[in-house]
Amino acid sequence: MAALILHEYARSGNCYKIRLTAAHVGAALERREYDIMKGETRTPEYLAAVNANGRIPTLQVGERFLPESNAACFYLAEGSALIPADPFEQADMLRWMFWEQYNHEPNVATLRFWHGWIGEANFSDLQKTLHPVKREAGAAALKLMDDHLAARDFFVAGRFTLADIALYPYTAACEEGGFRLADYPHVQAWLARVEAQPGHVRAEE
């Protein structure tokens, strides 16, 4: 396999997903840190060479660049037990990964960022307006997960897959955005199961 370089901001849950996948499949990642608070992913050099979308993470594979956290996880996990071989189960795994990026991350992760990096006292008018909207949508996403996990140990195929890895980081950190894990007991039990997987690595503070 070509050399792997993770262009990241270590505290981002989207970057943590990729490190977690790499740990589970035994892939070695070189890491390059960018300070998103200083605009280091919006420089002309970064936009031209790493990701025209100006975001972390991007996984570099030899001379090629792969943005989008869940696509990078998929690349690292190809051929491993983290991706079910059954066609429906593989698509169902992707279903949860698309759902994560559409319904979960823009709410649960964004509120974590707003509270932890910007601070309520510094919210813009737009952030003040959107806060209750994202809070309600984030709570709905966590509730949907809780309902799904009421009768299941993992999201798809009865076992630990990339769907669990994609959903783990921002769910585990949701209290930083003002959500209460105690409201979602099946989610709490699932978080513990993910953490008990051999090869699990913790988030970085």
Place this chain on the structure above:
Amino acid sequence: MAALILHEYARSGNCYKIRLTAAHVGAALERREYDIMKGETRTPEYLAAVNANGRIPTLQVGERFLPESNAACFYLAEGSALIPADPFEQADMLRWMFWEQYNHEPNVATLRFWHGWIGEANFSDLQKTLHPVKREAGAAALKLMDDHLAARDFFVAGRFTLADIALYPYTAACEEGGFRLADYPHVQAWLARVEAQPGHVRAEE
């Protein structure tokens, strides 16, 4: 293959993606229409049986249900030429599909819906506040596509793949949301290439 039923709202670009994929791979779809303007995807029956997330599309495969448009496209296209076999190219295809759901659809598709279904005169205060934000983000997404396509015929692997199918419907309809295709000449040329593919089917009005 088990019987395939598409639970849809035909004018949704996310549903059109699935019909387009099915046409390209020759899969027969039974179709069930729901009026999203009348809340038909939020009934207790729909939430319990089809999609707990209360959205269309959902692809039913025998007795199983697969929400998320891009996951349904992936399922239909598995084993076909629409999904590159090369691991990096397959992940790169997914990269554009995740990008579509995160950066493109919430802006370009949402503005089409707001303008075409709600009407500017009926915008809520929140919609009025978000309109310029989504307009700027949508324009940035179309610009990123235009730049990417300046030197390429298709998004990934030098040929027509699911990435093109995922990005086609809402891009083709972007003028309904107030964007101007003439501002994105490489996108316009790519739309024509997608439409020239054997097996292409048009959107429904």
